[in-house]
Amino acid sequence: MIISESHAGRVVLDDVRKTYAASSGSVDAVAGVSLEVLPGEFVAIVGASGCGKSTVLRMLAGFESVTAGTASVGGRPVTRPGPDRGVVFQDYGLFPWLTVAENVRFGLRQRGVTRGIARQRAEEYIALVGLERFADRFPGQLSGGMQQRVAIARVLANQPSVLLMDEPFGALDALTRTQLQRELHRIVGETGTTVLFVTHSIEEAVYLADRVVVMTGGASHGVPGHISRIVPVDLGEHRDVNASDFNALEREIAALVHAPAGTRER
Ligand SMILES: Nc1ncnc2c1ncn2[C@@H]1O[C@H](COP(=O)(O)OP(=O)(O)O)[C@@H](O)[C@H]1O
Ligand SMILES: [Mg+2]
Structure with missing residues (x-):
């Protein structure tokens, strides 16, 4: 079809x-x-x-x-x-041991997106949610609102x-x-x-x-x-x-x- x-x-x-x-x-x-x-x-x-x-x-x-x-x-x-389909729930579901950028890249890499493109795409979507300055932080270092932004960026990065x-x-x-x-x-x-x-x-x-x-x-x-x-x-x-x-x-x-x-x- x-x-x-x-x-x-x-x-x-x-x-x-x-x-x-x-x-x-x-x-x-x-x-x-x-x-x-x-x-x-x-x-x-x-x-x-x-x-x-x-x-x-x-x-x-x-x-x-x-x-x-x-x-x-x-x-x-x-x-x-x-x-x-991207899914976002109330609890952010981030991996606490990965940085913001790594969290956003994770799903892309899983799906076989190359390292370079995953890196670029993560940057783009982290910027879209206004977290450029926090890309190397861990979720535990961020407020709830920022963690939810990361969750949204991670989902949107999959387009x-x-x-x-x-x-x-x-x-x-x-x-x-x-x-x-x-x-x-x-x-x-x-x-x-x-x-x-x-x-x-x-x-x-x-x-x-x-x-x-x-x-x-x-x-x-x-x-x-x-x-x-x-x-x-x-x-x-x-x-x-x-x-x-x-x-x-x-x-x-x-x-x-x-x-x-x-x-x-x-
Ligand atoms: N996995 C499940 N097994 C049995 N009943 C469930 C399950 N999930 C939800 N329900 C029941 O289905 C109904 C609708 O639940 P849900 O979709 O979570 O409602 P809402 O999100 O509007 O609060 C409720 O009566 C709930 O108890
Ligand atoms: Mg419900």
Whole structure:
């Protein structure tokens, strides 16, 4: 099958279900999840704990199988992890015994990129996240915000078409978080990477996303997790978290997140 260039970075979930086996029988974590994300689009996923946000991301990453339906990236059904998808979690997952530059080069070398090109690419992406001066430091010598920048640089150095981020800024203090949000916005604008971004923070979702996917349900509600609404964010390029239209949208999404489970809106 020939995949056209225009498919790169396109993410499609088609009636996806994930059933986990449990001691008390099997549990449908999510069901009926359908979503299309366009190349270069930034989509945030919000919803209460347990509604299946991480499950959706893990299936796209190829860490979990899809029980029914299809998850595809770049026009290909996902069957395993791959370099077209970069994954960033809350914990940075850096190797503490490698320097910043070595951490960023590691995955490239694993994939057979030559030493010279890996070195050059690492430099480029470390600069992109503003850490040129820290390339020879070890992760333990850096703040949490800087470590997360390294994690982002490491993933982007592989030049994925899709970035899958699961509460990546959840462990950071408010100021650092705001800073990293701005940088992420700039960086994905420059690289054109498609982003699926799970967050607990509705403010963060509205600040960053082109569209916000609201998930509800989950095992504790007796309904599988599902998408209850997709909200476009028509607030332009430069967003002010204190503006009244911004706050109005935040309130609208908060109401959807907290709506009684089982109501499936379209
Ligand atoms: N590996 C697993 N085995 C069994 N159940 C799981 C597993 N991972 C997640 N779940 C269950 O699936 C549901 C969705 O979990 P998750 O995707 O982590 O939700 P969220 O990220 O929205 O908090 C929860 O009920 C959770 O307990
Ligand atoms: Mg989660």
